[in-house]
Amino acid sequence: MKTEVKTLDFNTDWEYSPALESTDHIHIQEPTDLFISGEFIPGVRGKYFETINPANEEKIANVAEAEKADVDLAVKAARKAYDNVWSKMKPTERGKYIFRIARLIQERAREFAVIESLDGGKPIRESRDVDVPLSAAHFFYYAGWADKLEYAFPGRDAHPVGVAGQIIPWNFPLLMAAWKIAPALATGNTIVLKPAETTPLTAMKLAEIIQECDLPPGVVNIINGGGNTGQALVEHADVDKIAFTGSTEVGKFIMKTVVGTGKKYTLELGGKAANILFDDAPVDQAVEGIVNGIFFNQGHVCCAGSRLFVQENIAENVISKLKERMETLIVGDPLDKNTDIGAINSKIQLDKIKMYVDIGQKEGGSIFQSPCSLPKMGYWHAPTLFTDVSQSHRIVQEEIFGPVLAIQTFRTVDEVIMKANNTPYGLSGGVWTDKGSKIFSLSKKIRAGVIWANTFNKFDPSAPFGGYKESGLGREGGVEGLMPYVNLV
Amino acid sequence: MNKRINIQKTYKLYIDGKFPRTESARYIKWQDSKETTLVNVCRSSRKDFRNAVVAARNAVNGWSSRTAYNRGQILYRIAEILEGRREQFMAELTLQGSAKKQAEKEIDQSVDRLIYYSGWADKYIQIFSRVNPVAMPYFNFSYPEATGVVAATAPEESSLLGLVSIIAPIIVGGNTLVILASESRPLCSITFAEVLHTSDVPGGVMNILTGYRSELLEHFSSHMDVNAILYCGSDPEEIRLVESNSALNVKRPVVYPDQDWSKEKAQGPYHIMKTQEIKTIWHPIGV
Amino acid sequence: MQSGTPTYTRNIDQVNAQERVTKLFSRSIKKESKIVALNTVLSMIDLTTLEGKDSQGKVKQLCYKAAHLHDQFSNLPNVAAICVYPPMVPVAKKALNGTGINVASVATAFPSGMTSLDTKLEEVKTVVAAGADEVDMVISRGKFLQGEYDWVSDEIAKVKEACGEAHLKVILESGELVTLDNVRLASDLAMAAGADFIKTSTGKVSPAATPSVVLIMLEAIRDFYKQTGKKIGMKPAGGVSKAKLAVQYLVMVRETLGQDWLSPDLFRFGASSLANDVIMQIVKQSTGVYQSTNYFSID
Incomplete structure (x- = not known):
């Protein structure tokens, strides 16, 4: 039985008014020597x-x-x-x-x-x-x-x-x-x-x-x-x-x-971290972690969780939750306290991201972008995800350094470890599962310097950070x- | 008088737990200082090196997931077998030019060094691991892990103690290794391979090649599936080559200038850490 | 496995849930959006008095307040309902006649739920017969913690049947369920058994509504809607006394469930003192002057 799709409407009557942080109190030397x-x-x-x-x-x-x-x-x-x-x-x-x-x-x-x-x-x-x-x-x-x-x-x-x-x-x-x-x-x-x-x-x-x-x-x-x-x-x-x-x-x-x-x-x-989501993971928190993993700081993060691996039996569900979550991301003025995704750092970087998104589409990936309106001036990029991609796609192999997530599915633990390590990089990795022993097993097998288990993109001065x-x-x-x-x- | 004909030893390579001849079928004539003894040593090729790296890569998961206790036991076993082969090493060291007393000391120290590192197997991780008190409700810890496949050139002057001083800290840390023996003093290294072979060391964990450094260093340092390159020596050009080629895949280059391997600080846990990576793991604390 | 049944677990990671709350609660609601939010909050309040010392006089005063929140200020919405103990239903019903404000009654041996099922059903039928538009029941937490989920589920179903036309709100009493895993499980169970609303707490147990509990319940509602197409309402109760927190909950609803739930039909606040704080904020927004409680009637 095919059930009809029930959508949630996030384009609500109640919109947040701009909440701009004041720039009155700041002083910048001109020129800055x-x-x-x-x-x-x-x-x-x-x-x-x-x-x-x-x-x-x-x-x-x-x-x-x-x-x-x-x-x-x-x-x-x-x-x-x-x-x-x-x-x-x-x-x-x-x-x-x-x-x-x-x-x-x-x-x-x-x-x-x-x-x-x-x-x-x-x-x-x-x-x-x-x-x-x-x-x-x-x-x-x-x-x-x-x-x-x-x-x-x-x-x-x-x-x-x-x-x-x-x-x-x-x-x-x-x-x-x-x-x-x-x-x-x-x-x-x-x-x-x-x-x-x-x-x-x-x-x-x-x-x-x-x-x-x-x-x-x-x-x-x-x-x-x-x-x-x-x-x-x-x-x-x-x-x-x-x-x-x-x-x-x-x-x-x-x-x-x-x-x-x-x-x-x-x-x-650089990095091209695998973020691995098992079917026994706390799924709503994992979706949040995926979002934080790839869209934090516009994806300008060397340890970003840019390769998502979802266990196949829950992939449809997770991707649908992820897309819905992306709809509520607010893209806009960096000084607005409600902004989730700010501006891309430079034109050069924006062009690079666009190039990869282009490549992803040309290589046959299915693209989804959150339906946000982007300001006219400045450098902006909508949160983007690709499905129907594999390890052989360039957007899966190369560091994009932008808000672009490549999603693959997997079936077994061995398969996902092999794919997670199938990269010249080794900065970080993510594992989402409710099973403690699986966390320790995967944390050991992923060849990367930082493993976030049931979390992502966390930093602390006391915690060593760096790559394999x-x-x-x-x-x-x-x-x-x-x-x-x-x-x- | 009928003189018995000696059986001369064939010095072969040690790759993947086997003793093959070089695939290139080339050899190097080796003579002792009195130019009386003549030995044919394999002149390894880049393909021998390639095969050794494949073996080392295949062995790395198994070796690094052995328990620390087990790795320590195996190192101890190596020391035991080495001790038992004392005579043979004495003969080779003296053949290579060491005075008898000096050779004896070198063997003693080599055995002791293996036992020293054997004892570190389940301790260096404790010394260099931390629980990091992050300012969030997370349990955070970091600990050393093997870098992976290490390519090394053994010290030229100290053919047994130097070799052991390089090998032990690399292996005890769960790495696998391809090492090029001393070019001028290669005999002990192959005999040492025989020690390894009878010491429960899994095939592929340690691979020992003989040959010309000038020929092989380029490949040792450039191979894209090697995670760290450890160079022993003080030749500026060779160091440049190692450092420069390391950039190809961000290998960890480690340089040990010519030195006295019998000195106190030639051993220690910091030597193990040269081929270790620190891994940090985060997990929430909740109910 | 049936098509449409999710294969993922319902387990909740507490720390991550709390981080999501922190992120949602850091939204800055200012200016026009704040006024809209405050008015919406007012319209969602179940003005509540649930005390042993409640009397007819007290309930009548509260009912008058419900329909006259702050007469100095026109265009304020009415609250959604008055929530009282069973004996007060006729009093409230009469007092609210013609206001459009609903009468909600707690039932099923509120707050502990410790009586026989028959007695509970009798109580429900009585309050519905007395005119209650909404019934707020409590689940049997003891049974739930014993693992007798079917029992808990059957009880909810029977209460639902006894409700007839009245809307059923099912109180989970999250403070006694303790873990978010339990909150999620109880939410799923209550919705499947026929709840029209799920509600956090009785207000008699601490902690009452906590932000992470509300978030998990909203997510359960979302998943239930995805699976069944049924829109279940949500009511945090207890501990929501400040306008700021109420607006933060509104943010949570907006970003978890969207437009349809930003309405008293599907979202309520169970509170006694929230209304005045919201009105004070509304007056402050329009006058630009910080307010004193002396100028707002307390009933």
Whole structure:
């Protein structure tokens, strides 16, 4: 008997009025200069680039672009601070500076959240509830490690590496700065940080805080620019360690660049995580987890659950629930407190996502997009899912870094593990089942650095994060997050 | 007087729990320092290496899912068998140029090192695992897991202790291994394979090749199904090759410069961690 | 397995359910949407008095309040119903004559349900005969926790039969069922047995309506609708005394069940003091001035 389809009507008479977060209280330096040796200074050649709001394509600020000479200045400042001050400071005092940074982030949380959403396009709810509080938490966590390193590495003495060159991506600009800066400072290193070209502003706001904290000049230097700036930093002879978060392609390039230099490096690269849903899973919560797994931060998440595997006997039901859930996602102004999906970070990224959606359709995938209206100006993409795809489809193999989910079905545990691991990546994975023993079995068999069992996309400063295989090298967070910044003697 | 003709040993490769000759049928003449003893050692080819990686890949799931206790027992067994073959290793080490006393010490230390790591099998995970107190109602823990298939070149100078110092921490951590023996001192490594073979080590877990580093390093470091490359030596060009090729699939490159493998810090759990990945697992806490 | 019967489990993950609630409750309802919401909430209230000291006078006062929420402010909707103990049904029926406001009576040995089935059925028939438009029954939690699901189900079915034309609301008393798994199971069971509404609590047990319980019940209603085409109503009761929380529940309904459930026909609040807080918020929205309870009648 074929039952008729009963639909729910989410296009309700009662609509939420706009609830815009106010931008009155925020202050952005114009122009935004480089932060070197505790001062804000223009670049040597005085060049600036624009950072825009991806939600309306309007310019927010001119940002100083660091060239080779500026990179050199920053590294020199870091070296000087390392030699003269930071490596000699008592660990307890070092820790207190880091605590100060944490406190000031909390105090200015709202300003950080608004700027993060303005500059990067992510919903204010996420920057307010996730990015900013987690950033403060990271500083708090590592601040406490500064004078306790002997307990982290029993049997060995941990020595700082020296000057760390850190390059971070645009998907979590402030949070990634925190992930990089906090453990490096706690272990006694000095820093030259380069934020992503499209999202420089919260890192520069962090520079203001660092200045306010009276952190000794040169301990943290923040410079902006694109790939060339990053390359100059990686290539600089006086940088002892590179920490990079970004694409696997650039990660490999960095590996090649540092060949023969003896530089240490850690890499947090791409991913194409399998999110596996068994028929004994709590299904409504799993659907929510799938949504959070792929649509969190517009899917601009290296550990996004972009490959969903649903056990075949419940697939129809799950997909129908998922589509219904997608209908209630609110796409729109990142500063609206009700927005679930904000703007795509840049035109380049939007074009890339569109290209993959195009490929997915050409390769015969069935597409579903949530019926939302997208603003005219700015970069937007509707939450999208594909069914009727297989491991051989490009949208299943390649990282899209956008709100696009590829759904496959499976029949047996062995099959799904094989497919989950059938990728060069290994950053994260998800398992949904009510059966405890199955969770432990799968968690062990999935070759990835983070396994979310009956949850997805959770982060905490105490929990190590990082990939297997081509998803990277080294860990950030937790005790393991100290390791990349020390030499053990 | 009728002199008995010695039976000379054929030095073969050790791949997938078997002792094949190189598929290339090539050999290297090996002579001791007095140029009296002549041995033909296999000159492995890239195809031998490829076969060894296949064997190592096939063995990795089984080996890494053995209990830590079992892996520890097997390492202990290796030490026992090594101890029992003391005479043979003495002969080979002295043939390779070690003084008798030195050779004795090297064997002692090799046995001790195996036992040392045998004891770590069920402990390093405890030392490097954590329960992470996340600020959410989740149980969160992280622990080390084997990186997977490791390709390694053994230390050139210390043919037994060096070999054991490299192999033990890799294997005890659940990895499988393809290792290229010391080029100038290859004899003990093949005899060591015979030790492995009689020590309950599953086929494919350890694979030992002999041959020219200059020929094979390129393939060791570039193979896309190798998860980590461990290089022992101080040749800048070789290090460059290893590091550069690692970028092909983000291999974990580990470089051990030439060193004294008898020193205290040549062993320790941090050596195991060089071929481990940290896995973090989250689960909600509720009713 | 019959076509249309889902093969997935009904198990609930408590932490994830709570996270979903947090997300829903973080919606920011402002301006026009807030006024609409507050008015909708008012129209969904079952104004309730369920106390041993209830008297005819008290019920009459409450009924007058139900039809005159805040006469200084025109265009306010009436509440949906008055909810009382069985002996008060005739009083309320008379007092509400002509207002369009329903009379709901608790029954089946409310709140414990600890009496014989025959006595319960007799009570139901009596309140319906006395004019109750709606009957709020309690399930037998002891039997449920003993695992006698068929027994619980049969009892609901019999009460439903005894209700005749009156609408049946089935109170699960989630505070005694404790787990969300149980809440889900009891919801499914009540709907299958003939409930027109499912209701969280009696208000006599703590915790009463909690957000995660309400969410799980709404999801059960959604799945039941998908399987059967029948739209079952939902009533959180107990602990909903503030307008803000009520509006958050409305968000939950909107994003779980959509348009059809944003109506008193399918969603109610069982509350005694909620109405005044909602009215205060409405007056604040229109005047822009924060209000004092002194200006709002208490009955």
